[in-house]
Amino acid sequence: MKHLNLQINYESYQMDxxxxxxxxxxxxxxxxxxxxxxxxxxxxxxxALRLANxxxxxxxxxxxxxxxxxLCAERTAxxxxxxNFPDQPIETLAIAARTENGLLVQPITPCGACRxxxxxxxxxxxxxxxxxxxxxxxxxxxxxxxxxxxxxxxDANMHL
Numbered sequence: 785m786k787h788l789n790l791q792i793n794y795e796s797y798q799m800d801x802x803x804x805x806x807x808x809x810x811x812x813x814x815x816x817x818x819x820x821x822x823x824x825x826x827x828x829x830x831x832a833l834r835l836a837n838x839x840x841x842x843x844x845x846x847x848x849x850x851x852x853x854x855l856c857a858e859r860t861a862x863x864x865x866x867x868n869f870p871d872q873p874i875e876t877l878a879i880a881a882r883t884e885n886g887l888l889v890q891p892i893t894p895c896g897a898c899r900x901x902x903x904x905x906x907x908x909x910x911x912x913x914x915x916x917x918x919x920x921x922x923x924x925x926x927x928x929x930x931x932x933x934x935x936x937x938x939d940a941n942m943h944l
Contacts, residue, residue: 792931797923802916806876809834810918812842813878814887816857819844829857829881829892833865835872841865858898862905873909877902880918891917891924893932900937902929907938 799807809832816830822845829845843861847854858879865874881892894902894915906913912928930936 790934792934793927794931795925797925799923802923805834806878806916809840809876809878810880810916810923812840813880813916813918814882816842816844816861817880817882817887820857821846823847824849826884827881828883829879831857831861831877831879833861833877834875835865835869836875837869837872839865839869839872841868856895856898858894859901862901866905873911874905874913876914876916878916878918887918887920889919889921891919891922893917896933899929899933903933903936903938906930907940 799810802810812832813830816832817828819842820828820830822828824847831843833841835841841861841864843857843859843864845854845857846860858877861877862874865872879892879894881888902913906929915926915929915932917924917926926932
């Protein structure tokens with residue numbers, strides 16, 4: 785038996801340390817939380833992504849009484865981008881969340897289903913998707929979805 789260790793690299797920023805385009809993207813993600821339909825969880829998530837053509841697309845979580853018929857903010861943004869700009873890779877995706885008490889202090893991370901969809905975007909366009917996870921105390925910057933999903937399953941795995 786071998787004991788192996790897996791680690792990821794990420795950076796932590798304050799808002800004023802980010803570039804102007806990254807701050808704009810995060811502000812769009814925060815604003816997108818207002819578009820969430822979260823009548824059951826009262827957990828409002830917004831996502832904003834920047835495409836290669838610099839177009840910004842937003843998404844927000846949409847819940848439904850018939851669980852699991854809802855959809856996460858990340859996937860609503862990604863699917864809207866792919867439906868409207870199918871030839872444009874995603875450069876950066878920002879995610880923010882709030883409750884009825886305000887924005888979360890610590891960043892949240894995407895669920896497993898969203899990570900898989902994000903990974904498929906990286907695989908499809910053969911380039912990493914940079915991720916900004918917003919919290920009022922700090923913002924995590926992750927350079928690739930593969931850092932969030934290191935043991936990944938993509939199309940190439942089905943052709944071995």
